[in-house]
Amino acid sequence: MQTKPEPAVVGDDLIEMSELEVHYELRGGTLSRLLGVGAGTVKAVDGVNVTLRRGEVLGVVGESGSGKTTLGRALLGLAKSTRGTITYRKPRAGGEHPEQVVSKMSARELRELRTDLQMVFQDPHAALNPSMSIETAVGHPLKIHGIASGEELRKRVAAALERVGLSPAEQFMRKYPSDLSGGQKQRAVIARAIILDPEVLVADEPVSMLDASVRAKILQLMLDLKADLGLTYVYITHDLATAKFFCDRIAIMYLGRIVEIGPTDEIFADPKHPYTKALLKAIPEPDPHKVVPRDLPRGEIPDAASPPLGCSFHPRCPEAVAECGWESRDLRNLLEEHWTRQDPSVYESEQGLVGDLGVLDKPQKRVTIGKGADSARVRQLLDRARAENPSEPLWRGVDEVRETEDGVEVVFHKGYDPLLRPSGGVEVACVLYPEPVTPEPARPEDDRHGS
Amino acid sequence: MTEMTDRSASTATSGGPVIDARDLRIWYGTDRGPVKAVDGVSFTLRKGEILGLVGESGCGKSTLGRGLLGLLPEGAKMDGQLRFNGEDLLALPKKQMFAKRGAELGMIFQEPLTRLNPLMRISEHFEETLKAHEKRIGKAEIERRSMEVLRLMGIPPTRFRSYPHEFSGGMRQRLMIALSLVLRPSFVVADEPTTALDVLVEAQIIRILHDLRREFDTSLLLITHNLGIIAEACDRVAVMYAGEVVEIGDARDVFAEPQHPYTRELLRSTISLASTGLNFIPGAPPDLVDPPPGCHFHPRCPDAMNVCATTHPIQREMKNGSRTQCWAADLRNGYAQDLTPEQTTPLSREEISVADEA
Ligand SMILES: Nc1ncnc2c1ncn2[C@@H]1O[C@H](COP(=O)(O)OP(=O)(O)O)[C@@H](O)[C@H]1O
Ligand SMILES: Nc1ncnc2c1ncn2[C@@H]1O[C@H](COP(=O)(O)OP(=O)(O)O)[C@@H](O)[C@H]1O
Ligand code: SF4
Ligand code: SF4
Ligand SMILES: [Mg+2]
Ligand SMILES: [Mg+2]
Numbered sequence: 001m002q003t004k005p006e007p008a009v010v011g012d013d014l015i016e017m018s019e020l021e022v023h024y025e026l027r028g029g030t031l032s033r034l035l036g037v038g039a040g041t042v043k044a045v046d047g048v049n050v051t052l053r054r055g056e057v058l059g060v061v062g063e064s065g066s067g068k069t070t071l072g073r074a075l076l077g078l079a080k081s082t083r084g085t086i087t088y089r090k091p092r093a094g095g096e097h098p099e100q101v102v103s104k105m106s107a108r109e110l111r112e113l114r115t116d117l118q119m120v121f122q123d124p125h126a127a128l129n130p131s132m133s134i135e136t137a138v139g140h141p142l143k144i145h146g147i148a149s150g151e152e153l154r155k156r157v158a159a160a161l162e163r164v165g166l167s168p169a170e171q172f173m174r175k176y177p178s179d180l181s182g183g184q185k186q187r188a189v190i191a192r193a194i195i196l197d198p199e200v201l202v203a204d205e206p207v208s209m210l211d212a213s214v215r216a217k218i219l220q221l222m223l224d225l226k227a228d229l230g231l232t233y234v235y236i237t238h239d240l241a242t243a244k245f246f247c248d249r250i251a252i253m254y255l256g257r258i259v260e261i262g263p264t265d266e267i268f269a270d271p272k273h274p275y276t277k278a279l280l281k282a283i284p285e286p287d288p289h290k291v292v293p294r295d296l297p298r299g300e301i302p303d304a305a306s307p308p309l310g311c312s313f314h315p316r317c318p319e320a321v322a323e324c325g326w327e328s329r330d331l332r333n334l335l336e337e338h339w340t341r342q343d344p345s346v347y348e349s350e351q352g353l354v355g356d357l358g359v360l361d362k363p364q365k366r367v368t369i370g371k372g373a374d375s376a377r378v379r380q381l382l383d384r385a386r387a388e389n390p391s392e393p394l395w396r397g398v399d400e401v402r403e404t405e406d407g408v409e410v411v412f413h414k415g416y417d418p419l420l421r422p423s424g425g426v427e428v429a430c431v432l433y434p435e436p437v438t439p440e441p442a443r444p445e446d447d448r449h450g451s
Numbered sequence: 452m453t454e455m456t457d458r459s460a461s462t463a464t465s466g467g468p469v470i471d472a473r474d475l476r477i478w479y480g481t482d483r484g485p486v487k488a489v490d491g492v493s494f495t496l497r498k499g500e501i502l503g504l505v506g507e508s509g510c511g512k513s514t515l516g517r518g519l520l521g522l523l524p525e526g527a528k529m530d531g532q533l534r535f536n537g538e539d540l541l542a543l544p545k546k547q548m549f550a551k552r553g554a555e556l557g558m559i560f561q562e563p564l565t566r567l568n569p570l571m572r573i574s575e576h577f578e579e580t581l582k583a584h585e586k587r588i589g590k591a592e593i594e595r596r597s598m599e600v601l602r603l604m605g606i607p608p609t610r611f612r613s614y615p616h617e618f619s620g621g622m623r624q625r626l627m628i629a630l631s632l633v634l635r636p637s638f639v640v641a642d643e644p645t646t647a648l649d650v651l652v653e654a655q656i657i658r659i660l661h662d663l664r665r666e667f668d669t670s671l672l673l674i675t676h677n678l679g680i681i682a683e684a685c686d687r688v689a690v691m692y693a694g695e696v697v698e699i700g701d702a703r704d705v706f707a708e709p710q711h712p713y714t715r716e717l718l719r720s721t722i723s724l725a726s727t728g729l730n731f732i733p734g735a736p737p738d739l740v741d742p743p744p745g746c747h748f749h750p751r752c753p754d755a756m757n758v759c760a761t762t763h764p765i766q767r768e769m770k771n772g773s774r775t776q777c778w779a780a781d782l783r784n785g786y787a788q789d790l791t792p793e794q795t796t797p798l799s800r801e802e803i804s805v806a807d808e809a
Binding site: 298347 | 602610653658720724777
């Protein structure tokens with residue numbers, strides 16, 4: 001059995017990401033124009049600052065859609081950054097570290113970068129060409145970089161296969177992906193990633209598609225390789241349990257942002273961001289005394305093309321307060337949730353009263369519902385919904401509910417988009433952890449949404 | 452703990468078991484000979500009970516689940532006894548065997564999107580399902596019954612006429628569950644229903660499955676390779692290895708004190724928040740055309756004795772109430788006292804290569 005490795009001697013800064021953004025422009029944005037969201041931009045990575053230190057394992061954790069893969073791809077220059085920089089300090093003999101900015105690299109320099117930075121993808125079945133033998137697949141990087149050929153190539157492929165446990169290598173070289181189990185395929189993918197003797201391995205959910213019983217084996221292999229080859233890892237996962245075991249530092253991502261980052265021990269001993277807490281609570285544990293958790297965040301990760309105002313996590317956050325960015329779309333969710341608890345007849349009459357919910361889909365801080373209906377009755381409906389669940393966080397963010405000439409206007413509290421700020425031994429982006437010195441929020445939400 | 456009272460209430464329900472399988476065998480004909488995917492499985496499932504079925508890939512879990520519903524592919528054969536609410540389905544003529552399917556038997560799949568028709572509104576999916584079994588059902592009744600299950604799954608009535616692609620992954624799985632429950636079946640199989648979902652959404656779905664018994668009398672067979680899910684959602688657990696159920700019992704008892712070495716090693720190899728080390732079972736489950744003699748697990752078992760390589764263990768009731776088939780568990784529980792010292796000597800085996808894995 002391998003116990004958790006001693007924290008490696010973590011060295012100099014290797015890669016520095018500064019204000020990194022990867023935005024994708026969506027085409028044909030009729031819908032997004034209708035909804036009034038910034039012309040269909042998916043902010044896959046939206047202002048990330050983090051420095052990877054030589055020899056460490058940095059975990060990047062979050063649900064799918066939070067931007068983890070895009071971040072990993074940007075590191076390798078596979079996804080184009082739309083703002084910010086990635087600086088790579090290539091370690092050289094003699095202690096010199098010339099700086100290279102990934103976004104300014106030429107095609108040739110990028111090719112060279114990829115001899116130092118390699119990626120292992122989530123799906124080993126898709127990562128291997130079914131018509132390519134394992135020998136050809138694993139030797140491919142050596143060939144395209146013109147590093148080895150012929151007998152030398154063969155020898156290096158065999159060594160890489162042995163190193164990842166595909167032994168005897170001679171036997172595996174002749175095989176095709178379909179002859180291998182899921183775990184064996186992932187070993188072959190890892191062999192291909194280490195064959196150029198890289199500095200950094202970006203492992204994108206390397207075990208999440210594998211049977212639970214195979215995961216420990218592959219993680220063990222990655223630990224062995226790290227020790228043998230002096231690798232630095234970026235370990236991307238949605239599973240905090242493996243991250244806890246595997247990582248020195250953890251960055252929790254949500255909708256393109258890092259919302260909490262710090263040493264693994266601190267994150268687990270005292271998780272601060274409500275999203276981190278939720279992820280921790282949700283892990284199904286094989287503990288006979290644990291019961292199904294009841295107080296988990298509702299809903300799912302929202303569409304990155306039209307993120308919530310204020311703190312992106314606020315629609316799901318059990319701890320949200322008035323300043324978290326409440327807006328019209330939250331009211332729509334509230335009404336829909338309310339109707340899942342009503343009889344069909346009540347639903348029909350109330351729905352008729354409120355009218356088209358579409359007016360709530362465009363993010364707004366004041367919105368009028370029930371146009372043309374009896375405003376007193378619309379207001380009563382909101383009161384009923386509130387009485388039904390008074391602890392609903394949305395109500396904390398409602399400043400005013402007003403009957404007007406053409407309906408009922410709901411006015412939401414001014415919200416903030418929290419920045420990542422130091423708190424204890426970690427950094428966290430949540431209004432509950434304000435900057436210790438400057439009390440004023442540094443960036444109002446309008447900056448981000450440019451409305 | 453409230454969960455405890457829940458449990459005893461549900462298991463104490465009167466009446467016979469919903470599912471009573473005895474010595475069930477399912478095999479696939481192949482060029483290399485029959486694949487014995489389910490090989491002598493016996494268990495019962497009571498009304499409202501959730502039985503977890505766990506084991507590595509290739510152990511026969513999906514085959515068993517599909518076999519119980521009569522959903523086996525062409526070329527698969529089934530034998531043994533399978534009583535559904537008292538009636539032996541396998542004794543009936545082939546045509547009638549699973550005629551009840553759909554109305555009384557339900558299935559929840561891993562990938563809901565591949566099971567929903569992208570061109571049909573949610574309302575139409577419900578209409579189709581309900582009409583298939585109740586030809587004369589009216590529009591209002593369809594709407595009432597569909598909306599009711601949707602509501603219980605937390606899907607707002609405003610979404611009733613939406614198309615599948617308008618739903619998020621978690622919502623689609625809720626839809627799938629709602630569709631399989633709208634006919635109020637008495638038995639449902641869920642095959643890895645959360646494997647494709649993120650951890651928070653997975654937890655929401657597990658909670659829904661766990662709470663099914665509050666609104667439905669459905670008995671559930673929950674197939675997963677995630678032991679954490681079993682611990683949280685199930686009353687009982689069956690551990691499957693190489694086509695056999697090697698241990699079955701109350702989930703808490705089995706997790707607290709696993710009797711079979713396979714169960715114990717599976718638990719040890721699960722990476723959880725409490726893990727301080729990486730453990731794994733060397734090797735992979737065997738080829739089910741030609742599984743190892745004796746105990747099928749013996750080539751991988753840390754506790755294997757000489758007897759294990761030659762003689763198949765018998766399923767017996769252990770002190771904690773679980774049923775287990777293992778010679779070592781027998782000895783600990785006061786059975787198999789006539790084994791000779793030669794038979795109980797630790798088995799010496801070749802080392803298993805690290806990459807021999809599932
Ligand atoms: N090439 C692309 N074009 C447009 N949107 C993309 C592209 N790649 C990723 N996205 C979007 O960016 C967001 C983040 O995706 P991704 O980086 O894959 O997250 P994760 O790996 O955490 O699941 C998602 O909303 C995704 O749909
Ligand atoms: N249609 C089929 N034809 C032949 N063999 C099959 C078929 N389906 C499954 N098998 C085999 O049956 C065994 C059990 O498979 P399965 O029931 O899918 O296990 P699990 O769900 O536990 O992964 C495996 O060896 C598998 O290869
Ligand atoms: S700022 Fe903090 S409290 Fe507010 S919604 Fe975000 S995570 Fe929750
Ligand atoms: S019967 Fe023997 S080999 Fe099989 S599980 Fe028990 S001890 Fe291990
Ligand atoms: Mg990804
Ligand atoms: Mg299966």
